[in-house]
Amino acid sequence: MNQETKTCQNCKTGFTIEPEDFAFYEKIKVLPPTWCPECRMIRRMLFENERQLFRHKDETTGKDIFSEFPPQVRAKIYNDEYWQSDAWDPIDYGRDYDFSRPFFEQFRELMYDVPWVSRSARNLVNSDYVHGASNLKDCYLCFNMGNCERCAYVSDANNMKDSVDCTTLDRDEFCYECTNTIDSYQARFSHRCEKCHDVWFSRDCVGCSNCFGCANLRSRQYYIFNRPYSREDYFATLEQFGLGSHQSLEEIKKQVRQFSLSLPHKFMSGTHNINVSGDIIASGKNVHESYNITDGENVRYSQSLAMGVKDSYDFTVWGQHSELMYEVLVSGDGCSNVKFTMDSWPANHDIEYSFKCMSSNNLFGCVGLRKKSYCIFNKQYSKEDYFALREKIIRHMNETPFTDTEGRVYRYGEFFPPEFSPFAYNETLANDFFPLTKEEAVNKGYVWRDPETREFQTTVDAQNLPDHIKDVGDDILKEVIKCASCAKAFRLISMELEFYRRMTLPLPRVCHNCRFIERTKYRNQPKFYSRTCQCAGTKSENGIYQNQTSHVHATDHCSNEFETSYAPDRKEIVYCEECYQSEIV
Numbered sequence: 001m002n003q004e005t006k007t008c009q010n011c012k013t014g015f016t017i018e019p020e021d022f023a024f025y026e027k028i029k030v031l032p033p034t035w036c037p038e039c040r041m042i043r044r045m046l047f048e049n050e051r052q053l054f055r056h057k058d059e060t061t062g063k064d065i066f067s068e069f070p071p072q073v074r075a076k077i078y079n080d081e082y083w084q085s086d087a088w089d090p091i092d093y094g095r096d097y098d099f100s101r102p103f104f105e106q107f108r109e110l111m112y113d114v115p116w117v118s119r120s121a122r123n124l125v126n127s128d129y130v131h132g133a134s135n136l137k138d139c140y141l142c143f144n145m146g147n148c149e150r151c152a153y154v155s156d157a158n159n160m161k162d163s164v165d166c167t168t169l170d171r172d173e174f175c176y177e178c179t180n181t182i183d184s185y186q187a188r189f190s191h192r193c194e195k196c197h198d199v200w201f202s203r204d205c206v207g208c209s210n211c212f213g214c215a216n217l218r219s220r221q222y223y224i225f226n227r228p229y230s231r232e233d234y235f236a237t238l239e240q241f242g243l244g245s246h247q248s249l250e251e252i253k254k255q256v257r258q259f260s261l262s263l264p265h266k267f268m269s270g271t272h273n274i275n276v277s278g279d280i281i282a283s284g285k286n287v288h289e290s291y292n293i294t295d296g297e298n299v300r301y302s303q304s305l306a307m308g309v310k311d312s313y314d315f316t317v318w319g320q321h322s323e324l325m326y327e328v329l330v331s332g333d334g335c336s337n338v339k340f341t342m343d344s345w346p347a348n349h350d351i352e353y354s355f356k357c358m359s360s361n362n363l364f365g366c367v368g369l370r371k372k373s374y375c376i377f378n379k380q381y382s383k384e385d386y387f388a389l390r391e392k393i394i395r396h397m398n399e400t401p402f403t404d405t406e407g408r409v410y411r412y413g414e415f416f417p418p419e420f421s422p423f424a425y426n427e428t429l430a431n432d433f434f435p436l437t438k439e440e441a442v443n444k445g446y447v448w449r450d451p452e453t454r455e456f457q458t459t460v461d462a463q464n465l466p467d468h469i470k471d472v473g474d475d476i477l478k479e480v481i482k483c484a485s486c487a488k489a490f491r492l493i494s495m496e497l498e499f500y501r502r503m504t505l506p507l508p509r510v511c512h513n514c515r516f517i518e519r520t521k522y523r524n525q526p527k528f529y530s531r532t533c534q535c536a537g538t539k540s541e542n543g544i545y546q547n548q549t550s551h552v553h554a555t556d557h558c559s560n561e562f563e564t565s566y567a568p569d570r571k572e573i574v575y576c577e578e579c580y581q582s583e584i585v
């Protein structure tokens with residue numbers, strides 16, 4: 001098939017389907033998409049609340065539990081243990097397919113009839129306040145995480161230990177306020193670093209130790225703002241900075257941002273890759289237009305995948321030994337050939353249009369099933385009947401499509417309509433990446449829900465906390481602190497206090513949600529722009545950065561073009577691979 005340009009059903013702009021895309025759609029037997037990659041991604045993200053827990057009444061015990069779902073949701077919510085037990089059987093909700101009504105309409109009814117597990121979490125030890133989690137021990141308010149111990153306020157991370165306030169990390173220990181950092185130890189306020197230890201406020205550094213405020217360094221130690229120091233002078237200068245003090249730290253943050261902006265940024269962040277495009281790609285092969293992918297092969301239009309994903313398109317969150325995934329949200333741990341499915345894991349294969357199914361195969365339009373095969377709308381069929389009915393339903397989906405409230409049409413091959421989501425826009429992953437105001441969201445046709453205002457009596461204003469960590473006593477754990485930004489109440493936990501002391505860090509002045517927003521303010525969105533290298537010959541286009549070496553294009557403007565997640569209006573100086581590598585020290 002040749003390249004083809006189509007008009008997106010949702011945003012009405014043109015998007016291109018490449019010949020290799022056609023080959024993939026052919027392989028998994030679906031028609032090419034009718035929404036552009038970005039609209040498809042946001043549509044999936046509208047079904048994922050990654051970072052909030054809501055108080056809920058457990059249907060089985062009447063007790064309060066924490067759930068990923070807002071209390072207003074129309075579904076019954078069971079606690080994890082009961083939901084996974086044999087005390088109830090999702091097969092009891094089975095029903096015949098009705099050929100007089102669209103598939104999606106019937107699926108929505110089943111979806112909201114079958115009880116939901118309160119949150120997506122398995123194998124937890126002393127980690128009650130988590131969601132999107134597997135194999136966690138002693139973790140607190142952690143989300144979308146696997147194989148972690150003693151972490152707090154960390155999201156989108158794997159194989160972490162003893163870390164606080166981090167997002168998108170892998171294999172790190174004792175990290176604080178970091179993003180996109182791998183294999184590092186004692187990194188603080190650092191981004192896009194790899195194999196670093198004892199670094200502060202650094203970005204795009206590899207194999208560095210004892211560096212402060214540095215960028216683009218390789219295997220250096222005792223550097224401050226990219227200048228070498230003796231060991232003694234390095235520590236003496238850090239001492240002068242007074243890093244345990246909140247006030248000093250705030251001053252330094254401004255300097256760091258200015259310094260970082262004066263040095264080039266590589267157009268994409270990636271390591272150990274072969275033929276990739278997108279951003280934050282590690283150990284990838286043929287990974288394209290994707291964001292935050294580790295160990296991926298032949299992956300396209302996907303986000304936040306790790307630990308081995310092959311031959312998959314439009315897959316958002318997780319992975320772990322999965323393949324042939326298409327239009328899937330939150331799945332992994334040995335899944336294959338899964339399409340149009342949400343929160344279904346582990347070990348599923350040949351599943352379509354399903355929600356919260358586990359260890360099953362050959363399901364179509366099912367909700368909450370465990371260890372089942374050949375089911376449609378939660379009803380058991382023989383193998384032969386299953387395949388015959390599946391074919392008939394697919395034909396029916398194409399002949400009698402569903403039309404949503406915005407007039408968009410859904411045939412076989414389309415993910416779920418946004419109006420099926422239990423979440424308001426501001427509760428979802430879509431808002432984490434593309435924050436909107438209430439007005440903007442409503443104008444775009446999204447649901448918005450004002451957060452529940454549970455007023456807690458605060459005992460201390462964040463502004464009045466001791467400036468330096470050395471002056472903080474254990475009684476701080478009893479205080480209810482008023483966030484200096486959103487004015488909501490927050491507390492400190494003892495693991496956290498111990499961490500700040502060990503790492504010489506002042507107490508935070510804002511709540512964990514405000515910290516997340518601040519930390520991710522400058523992170524790139526999973527959205528790509530065609531741009532030209534900003535190397536103008538001997539210096540950067542904006543004249544701020546003077547090249548340290550001469551480049552292959554000599555004094556001419558570099559003509560290299562690339563796809564980057566740095567939007568054209570961003571302040572960062574963005575260089576192509578060649579120009580960036582020429583400036584690495």
Ligand SMILES: [Zn+2]
Pocket residue numbers: 008009010011012013035036037038039040
């Ligand atoms: Zn679109």
Ligand SMILES: [Zn+2]
Pocket residue numbers: 483484485486487488510511512513514515
């Ligand atoms: Zn706050």
Ligand SMILES: [Zn+2]
Pocket residue numbers: 533534535558559560575576577578579580
């Ligand atoms: Zn260049």
Ligand SMILES: [Zn+2]
Pocket residue numbers: 535536537551552553558578579
């Ligand atoms: Zn150049």
